[in-house]
Amino acid sequence: xxxxxxxxxxxxxxxxxxxxxxxxxxxxxxxxxxxxxxxxxxxxxxxxxxxxxxxxxxxxxxxxxxxxxxxxxxxxxxxxxxxxxxxxxxxxxxxxxxxxxxxxxxxxxxxxxxxxxxxxxxxxxxxxxxxxxxxxxxxxxxxxxxxxxxxxxxxxxxxxxxxxxxxxxxxxxxxxxxxxxxxxxxxxxxxxxxxxxxxxxxxxxxxxxxxxxxxxxxxxxxxxxxxxxxxxxxxxxxxxxxxxxxxxxxxxxxxxxxxxxxxxxxxxxxxxxxxxxxxxxxxxxxxxxxxxxxxxxxxxxxxxxxxxxxxxxxxxxxxxxxxxxxxxxxxxxxxxxxxxxxxxxxxxxxxxxxxxxxxxxxxxxxxxxxxxxxxxxxxxxxxxxxxxxxxxxxxxxxxxxxxxxxxxxxxxxx
Ligand SMILES: [Zn+2]
Numbered sequence: 001x002x003x004x005x006x007x008x009x010x011x012x013x014x015x016x017x018x019x020x021x022x023x024x025x026x027x028x029x030x031x032x033x034x035x036x037x038x039x040x041x042x043x044x045x046x047x048x049x050x051x052x053x054x055x056x057x058x059x060x061x062x063x064x065x066x067x068x069x070x071x072x073x074x075x076x077x078x079x080x081x082x083x084x085x086x087x088x089x090x091x092x093x094x095x096x097x098x099x100x101x102x103x104x105x106x107x108x109x110x111x112x113x114x115x116x117x118x119x120x121x122x123x124x125x126x127x128x129x130x131x132x133x134x135x136x137x138x139x140x141x142x143x144x145x146x147x148x149x150x151x152x153x154x155x156x157x158x159x160x161x162x163x164x165x166x167x168x169x170x171x172x173x174x175x176x177x178x179x180x181x182x183x184x185x186x187x188x189x190x191x192x193x194x195x196x197x198x199x200x201x202x203x204x205x206x207x208x209x210x211x212x213x214x215x216x217x218x219x220x221x222x223x224x225x226x227x228x229x230x231x232x233x234x235x236x237x238x239x240x241x242x243x244x245x246x247x248x249x250x251x252x253x254x255x256x257x258x259x260x261x262x263x264x265x266x267x268x269x270x271x272x273x274x275x276x277x278x279x280x281x282x283x284x285x286x287x288x289x290x291x292x293x294x295x296x297x298x299x300x301x302x303x304x305x306x307x308x309x310x311x312x313x314x315x316x317x318x319x320x321x322x323x324x325x326x327x328x329x330x331x332x333x334x335x336x337x338x339x340x341x342x343x344x345x346x347x348x349x350x351x352x353x354x355x356x357x358x359x360x361x362x363x364x365x366x367x368x369x370x371x372x373x374x375x376x377x378x379x380x381x382x383x384x385x386x387x388x389x390x391x392x393x394x395x396x397x398x399x400x401x402x403x404x405x406x407x408x409x410x411x412x413x414x
Contacts, residue, residue, distance in 0.1 A: 005346070005347070006110065006114050006116070006403060006404070006407070007110070007400055007403070008103075008106045008107065008109075008110045008396060008399040008400055008403050009106065009109065009110060009113070010392060010393070010395070010396030010399070012106065012109065013102055013103065013106040013395060013396065013399055014392045014395065014396075016050065016102045016105070016106075017094060017095065017098060017099065017102050017395070018094075019046065020043055020046060020047075020086070020094075020098055020102065021094040021098075023039055023042045023043045023046065024037075024039035024040075024042075024043070024088065026091065026386055028091075028386040028387070029094075029386055029387065030088075030091055030092055030093050030094070030385070030386025030387070030388065031088045031092050031093065031094055031098075031386075032088060032089075032090050032091065032092065033086065033087055033088045033092070034087055034088065034089075034090060034131070034133060034134040035064075035087040035128060035129035035130075035131065035133075035134050035135060035140075036064065036128070036129065036134070036135070036165065036168035036169065036172065037134070040086065040087050041172050043086045044066055044086060044126060047066075047068070047086065047101065047105065047126065048066075048068075050105055050109075051068040051105065051108075051124075054070070054105070054108050054109050054112055055070075055112070056068045056069055056070050056108060057069045060174055061145070061180050061181075062151065062169075062174065062175065062176050062177065062178050062179070062180050063128055063140070063141050063144040063145070063151060063154055063155075063165075063169075063180050064128030064129070064141055064165075064169050064172075064174055065125060065126065065127055065128050065141040065142070065144075065145055065180075066125070066126040066128075067083075067123045067124070067125055067126075067183075068104070068105065068108070068123065068124040068126075069121055069122070069123045070108045070111070070118075070121060070122045070123075071121050072117070072118050072119055072120045072121035072122070072410065073117045073118065073119050073411075074119055074120070075121055077119065077120045077121065077186070078120065078183075078184035078185050078186040079120060079121045079122060079123040079183060079184070079185055079186065080118070080120045080121070080122050080123075080185075080186050080187055080188075080406055080409045080410040081122075081123045081124075081125055081185050081187070081188040081189075081365075081369070082100070082103075082104040082107065082122075082123075082124055082125070082188065082189045082190060082191070082402060082406060083100060083101055083104050083123070083124045083125030083126060083127065083190065083361075084097045084098070084099070084100025084101050084104075084125075084126075084127065084130070084190050084191070084192060084360075084361065085097035085098075085100070085101070085126060085127045085128075085129075085130035085131070085141075085361060086098055086101055086126050087128075087129060087130055087131050088131060089131050089133050089384050090133060091384075091385065091386050092131070092384060092385075092386070092388070093382075093383060093384070093385055093386060093387070093388020093389070094388060094389075095193045095378065095383075095388055095389075095390050095395075096192070096193060096195065096383050096384065096388060097130055097131075097192070099191065099192065099193055099376075099390070099395060099398075100190050100191045100192050101124060101126050103191050103395070103398065103399040103402050104124035104125075104191075104402070105124055106399050106403075107122070107124075107399065107402055107403045107406050108122060108124065110403055111403075111407075111412070116407070116412050117412075118406075118407065118410035118411055118412045119410060119411030119412075120186055120409070120410040120411055121410075122406060122410055123183070123185075125142075125188075125361075127139070127141040127142045127145075127361040128140060128141030129141055129165070130142070130360075130361055134159045134160075135157040135158070135159055135165050136157065137149070137154065137157055138359060139359060139360070139361050139363065139364055140154050140157070140165070141154075141361075142361035142362075142364035142365055143364045144180050145180055145182055145364070145365075146182070146364040146365060146367045146368045147182070147367075147368065148364055148367060151179065151180055155169075155176070182368065185365075185368075185369040186369075186370075186409065186410075187333070187335075187336055187339075187369065187370045187371070187409045188336075188362065188365045188366075188369045188370070188371045189336065189339075189340070189371070189372055189373065189374065189402060189405055189406065189409070190360060190361065190362040190365070190371070190373045190374070191373070191374040191375075191376070191398050191399070191401075191402050192360060192373060192374070192375060192376075193375070193376055193377070193378040193383060193388070193390050194207055194354070194375040194376065194377055194378055194381065195357075195358050195378065195381065195383035195384075196357055196358075196381045196383075197380065197381030198354055198381075199352070199354065199375060199376070199377040200377040200378075200379070200380070200381060202352055203350065204350045204351060204352045204377070205349045205350045205351065205376065205377070205394055205397045205398075206344045206349050206350065206351035206352075206374060206375070206376065206397065206398060206401055207351070207352060207353075207354035207374065207375030207376070208337060208340050208341050208344065208351055208352065208353045208354065208372075208374070209332065209337075209340075209353075209354055209355070209356050209372060209373035209374065209375055210292070210331065210332055210337055210353050210354070210355055210372075211292045211293075211329060211330055211331040211332050211355050211356070212292070212329045212330050212355070212356040212358075212359060212360060212362070212363050212373075213263070213290040213291060213292045213297075213329045213355055213356065213357055214290065214291055214292070214294055214297040214327075214328060214329035215288070215289065215290045215326070215327045215329065215359075216288075216289050216290075216301065216323050216325060216326040216327070217286060217287070217288050217289075217323070217324050217325040217326075218286070218287045218288075218289065218301075218304065218321055218322065218323050218324065219284065219285070219286055219321070219322055219324045220247070220283070220284070220285040220286075220287065220308055220319065220320070220321045221282070221283070221284055221319050221320050221321075222240035222243045222244070222282070222283040222312065222317055222318075222319035223240065223281070223282055223317060223318040223319055224237075224238040224239050224240035224241075224279065224280060224281050224282065224283070224317060225237070225238040225279070225281055226273065226278055226279060226280070226281035227278070227279040228277065228278065228279075229276075229277040229278060229279060230277065232279060237279050238279075238316075238317060239279050239280070240271075240280055240281075240282060240283035240317060240319070241271070241279075241280060241283060242315050242317075243283065243308075243311045243312060243315050243317060243319065244269070244283055244285065246307075246311040246314070246315075247285070247307060247308065247311055248266065250307045250311075251264055251266065251287065251304065251307065252264065254300060254303045254304060254307065255300070258291065258296050258299075258300060261291055261292055261293065261296070261355070262289075262290070262291050262296065262300055263288070263289070263290035263291070263357075264287065264288070264289055264290075264300070264304075265287070265288040266285060266286075266287055267286050267287070267288050268284070268285065268286035269283075269284075269285050270283070270284040270285075271283055271284075272284075283319075286324075287304060289301060289304065290329075290357070291329075292329060292331070292355040293331070294329070294331070297329070301323075304321070305321055308320075308321040309321075327359055327363075328363065329363065330362070330363045330366045330367070330371075332362075332366060332371055332372040332373065333366070333370035333371055333372055335370060336370050336371060336372035336409075337372045339372070339405045339408050339409055340372050340374055340401065340405050342404075342405075342408070343400075343401045343402075343403075343404035343405040343408065344401050346404055347397070347400050347401060347404065349397055349400075349401065354375055356373065356375070360373065374398055374401055374402060374405070375398075376390060376394045376395060376397065376398035377390065377391070377394055378390045379391075
């Protein structure tokens with residue numbers, strides 16, 4: 001390496017991103033490459049052609065996850081993994097997921113260019129059906145790989161036309177039916193566009209992702225009694241809005257006590273019958289809760305539950321609160337985070353620690369392997385949008401961080 005700090009080839013990476021974006025390209029400049037479609041498979045074929053040109057092997061597991069492998073000097077050691085997904089939303093962008101795959105391949109090509117062998121083998125994963133739009137389970141492939149979702153329940157998912165994941169995998173030539181065996185992995189990194197506005201606003205090039213928020217949604221129901229808004233004295237009403245009047249300030253206080261990391265959103269408030277001169281007989285409220293630290297997240301949930309129960313008791317009204325959706329978050333591995341931090345520092349890049357607001361395959365991977373993520377800015381924080389955009393220079397800087405971190409984890413040149 002002549003003592004020179006290694007770098008990726010940013011132009012090669014950009015041209016590959018643009019070549020991949022042509023597959024399933026939409027008129028508005030985005031991509032429609034939904035999971036297990038012909039376009040998804042065309043994208044994978046393009047990736048495989050680059051992988052073979054880089055002297056790598058390519059294999060697909062029984063749930064459709066694809067792995068590009070570059071051998072290590074001690075090839076039986078656990079792999080150092082990176083990757084993301086190639087599938088998109090119906091009106092998706094050019095970078096969500098795709099960048100993490102192309103950057104992983106760029107690391108491999110750069111190691112080839114630099115004639116660097118690593119002690120551990122390196123694998124680039126393409127997780128199947130991350131988006132969960134055609135088949136309704138986001139992060140499906142990584143969930144099966146990590147053992148969080150049984151293979152058969154992934155196979156049974158169907159799209160709106162009634163086609164199952166299993167049928168589509170069979171149609172595309174994947175050998176299904178055998179169990180998914182997870183290869184030993186030393187550590188895993190995923191690089192992704194932020195999909196939010198924080199890095200851009202803080203003028204940072206690199207986000208050192210320390211975790212993904214825990215998130216859940218809760219439905220509050222309060223039963224009252226419909227009554228005429230004129231003749232019924234205030235103290236003779238059973239008005240569910242009295243509970244709402246107590247809950248709103250109490251909810252915001254609970255979130256404020258855990259600032260700045262807690263997120264509490266009262267996203268839906270419904271009264272019925274919803275008539276201007278009737279005391280509502282029923283109130284329905286949806287509250288969305290998020291926090292990156294599991295202990296604080298649980299404490300916030302418990303406090304919200306308690307506030308509802310106390311207010312119902314005080315007001316003498318019947319009601320309930322129940323969790324209607326939950327997505328577990330994760331705190332990433334301290335050593336993997338440190339490796340990313342060191343790589344950004346060695347490259348003298350502007351970096352900050354950040355928590356992901358969106359779910360990623362790395363949440364599943366982190367359940368079984370030491371894992372961390374790297375973010376780069378995207379224009380206006382826009383994602384899941386055909387106008388999704390990122391600067392070539394930021395994407396190059398991110399891939400350089402990934403290269404340095406992967407070299408460190410895989411024992412390059414040691
Ligand atoms: Zn993604």
